[in-house]
Amino acid sequence: MPAFSRGNRNRCPVPGTLYxxxxxxxxxxxxxxxxxxxxANKIWEDIHTERAVEDSAVLSRFLLISFADLKNWSFHYWFAFPALVLDPPATLVESKRASEWFTPEEVKSVSVACNGWRNSSLTADVPFFLISIASNSHATIRHLKDWEACQADNQKVLFGFYDPCHEKDPGWPLRNFLALISSRWNLKSVHFLCYRESRGFADMESSLVIEALIAAPQGLNDRQLVPNAVGWEKNKNKYVSRCINLAKSMDPTRLAESAADLNLKLMRWRALPSLNLDKLSSVKCLLIGAGTLGCQVARMLMAWGVRKITLLDNGRVAMSNPLRQSLYTLDDCLNGGDFKAFAAAKSLKRIFPAVEAKGEVMAIPMPGHPVTNQEEKSVVDDCSRLYDLVDSHDAVFLLTDTRESRWLPTLLCASANKITITAALGFDSFLVMRHGPGPFSSAHAKTSSVDMDNLTLSDKGGKRLGCYFCNDVVAPTDSTANRTLDQQCTVTRPGLAPIASSLAVELFVSILHHPDGMFAEGDITNSTSSSGSSEPPLGILPHQIQGFSLSVFANDACRPLL
Incomplete structure (x- = not known):
């Protein structure tokens, strides 16, 4: 890959190649x-085509080979600055400070000329140039192509170049400059100004004037006979590459944030160019229920790049929870147990410090669960608080144990027109489904010029998707009262929760990337989406996904349902 950095004051361009x-x-x-x-061939070709005279920056090339281990922030690299080797080599016979070689009047004039050359937007990037000095000590900086004109004026002429070295010897760009001068003008003796700066201005004390004798190298005028080249940097006096590890010097939080998104960036690069990482990182998700499903869904959301998560639950961490609920440990169970919502949010931040996780402790008012007069105000406050939480988030996951605890959030989500995902578990089966928009929701417009607030689903001509309770014929009841322990607990094969949670998050991500979003119709296998004949980038978008455990696995054991 070619690389080129345009320079300005105090800089020079160096074209090169990065592998x-x-x-x-x-x-x-x-x-x-x-x-x-x-x-080296490129430099030699530019010398013989006289491109190096028109654009002298091509004489100072670089070569960089590299390997970036992005998982460990370890970078292997090796620089080379190709320099042509003259055979026989040029001989440096004189080297003096510029302040000593020039007369005092010439020192002042050369400094002014160099500073003016560098301040000009037209010439600041030209690294090789001529210095002509008239008999009255007036110095002028000119382009290399003006060599013949300088000779005709019978002026004292030096070849100048920006010297990156600050030692007593000239820097590496002089080698290629000598090759150009010998090939282009066939000179045998040349004076150079190794121009150096201090604090952005010409420094005649550190700049050098050098006289070089150039023998007639064999084949110098043969375009096909490329001289040998040197230029690989040494590392501790050995010709080996360098390696730098930035992990130790970086803030751990920033390092974790960059590393966490690496898989998503690779997914977008290798397989899914349409993956919108900005949309995922900005979406706000509310998880109602911080138990087995809630913990798994939160982990999956973070893995997909979601960075704003709120967990709602009123339970405490019990001794039986840590084995199945991945965000808790034994410490969370001590002294009566921490509130799940707070413990889960704390655990998410401990896993990934950049996540904006918070917990909300509250009970969800449920139909079939009578309340006393003393509890009435508290229930009304909970309803209002739940409404505000749903309204302030973009998506809601219903992950509670009981069916009646999902009823009020379902109504609020439909009223607020929020993306709503339900995940429910049986002993060896699970259900994952999306609720679709509410009955009076605005239709999704495929063009941003359409006012979504003034459209209804009938304008789109699509069918509404049912919610978790649309086909429910069972009246709301208290499913936790007067029940045995095995009936009160969610008896589920341990492997189902991760499967159902992953599918719930995948379904959510698919909605975000679907052209119709939450208004998309329910797809089934081999069906054609209403948004067009082509399948969306993340596959079909079903209404429901029903699954069964591996004990009854078959080809249709996990299938989308309309």
Whole structure:
């Protein structure tokens, strides 16, 4: 991949090539000699086509090979600055400070000319140039292509270049400059100004004036005979690559945030270009129920890039919970047990500090559960509070144990027109479903110019999806009173909760990426979506998904239902 950085004041452009490999093995297997030779060929070609005279920046090329281990923040790299080797080599016969070689008047004039050259937007990026000094000590900076004109004016001329070295010897760009001068003008003796700056201005004390004798290298005018090249950087006096690990120098929270999204970025890069990570990170999810399903759904949401999660529950962590509910440990069970909502939010932040997780402790008013006069105000307050929570979130997951506890949230979600996902478990079966929009919801408009608030589902011509209670013929009742222990507890095979939770989150992500969003009709296998003949990027979007355990596994054991 070619790389080029445009410069400005205090900088010069250096074109080059970056080879980034996908594996460490591929990095070590690169043919370094061939790569360096290829870059040297480019320099040699530019010299003979006179492109180097028109754009002298091409004389200072770089080559960078690299491998980035993004999981561990470890970076392997090796720089090369290709330099042509003259045979026989040039000889440096004189080297003085510019302040000593020039007269005082010339020092002042050269400094002014160099500063003016660097301040000009047209010439600040030109790294190789000419310095012509008239008999009255007036210095002028000119382009390399003006060499013949300088000779005709019978002025003292030096070749100048921006020297990246601050030692007593000139820097590496001089090698390629010598090759250009010898090939283009066939000069045998040349004076150079190794131009250096201090604090952004010309520094004649550190700049050098050097006289070089150039013998006639063999084949210098032969375009096909490319000189040898050197340029690979040494690492502790050895020709080996360098490795830097940034993990220790980075903030752990920032490091965790970058690493957490790596899989999603790879998914988008390799298989799913339409994956909208910004939409996932900004959506607000309310999880009603922080038990077995709630813990798993929260983990899956974080894995998909959701960063705003609220957990609602009024229970406390019991000794039996940590084995099945992945966000709790034994410490959460001590001293009567912590509230699940708070403990779950704390655990999410401990797993991933960048998540915005919070807990809400409250009981959900349920039909069939009578309340006393003393409890009436508390129930009304809970209803109001639940309404505000639903209204302030973009999506709601219904993950409670009892059917009647889902009834009021279902009504509120339909009224507020929120994305609603239900996950329910049996002993060896599960149900995952989306509720669809409410009865008076605005229809989804496929173009942003349509006012969604003034449309209804009938405008779209689609059918509403049923909710969890649409086909329910059982009257609301208190399902927890006068029941044995096995009836009060959710008796479920342990493996079903992770499966159902994963499918619930997958269904939610599919809704976010579907062209019609929550207004999409229910798809079944081999059906055609109303949004078009092509299948959405994350597959079909069913209304319900019913599953059974592996004990009765068959081809249709997990299937979408309309």
């Amino acid at each position: 980034n490999t996908n594996t460490l093995e591929a990095f070590h297997a690169l043919d370094k000699k061939s790569l360096l030779k290829e870059e």
